Amino acid sequence: MTPEPRRPSRRCVGCGARGPQALLVRCTVRAGGVAVDPPRHPRLGRGAYVCARMECWQAAARRGALARALRLP
Numbered sequence: 001m002t003p004e005p006r007r008p009s010r011r012c013v014g015c016g017a018r019g020p021q022a023l024l025v026r027c028t029v030r031a032g033g034v035a036v037d038p039p040r041h042p043r044l045g046r047g048a049y050v051c052a053r054m055e056c057w058q059a060a061a062r063r064g065a066l067a068r069a070l071r072l073p
Helices: 055-064 065-069
Strands: 009-011 019-022 025-030 031-036 046-052
Touching: 046 055, 046 065, 055 065
Parallel strands: none
Antiparallel strands: 009 019, 025 031, 025 046
């Protein structure tokens, strides 16, 4: 029996739950502000992950967690 391959996991900045990287939405800093990366073509640079649920986006915005994770002023 072969071992199951390891899948990368990331932590949501909104709720703090760990989940598979493929199920989280990655945000990066762009010239115009924060942008959501396409799932199959992530951009280089500092990124933060958020669950796809609206509650997580609201929690991240309310606490300033997204700006802190991306090191924005």
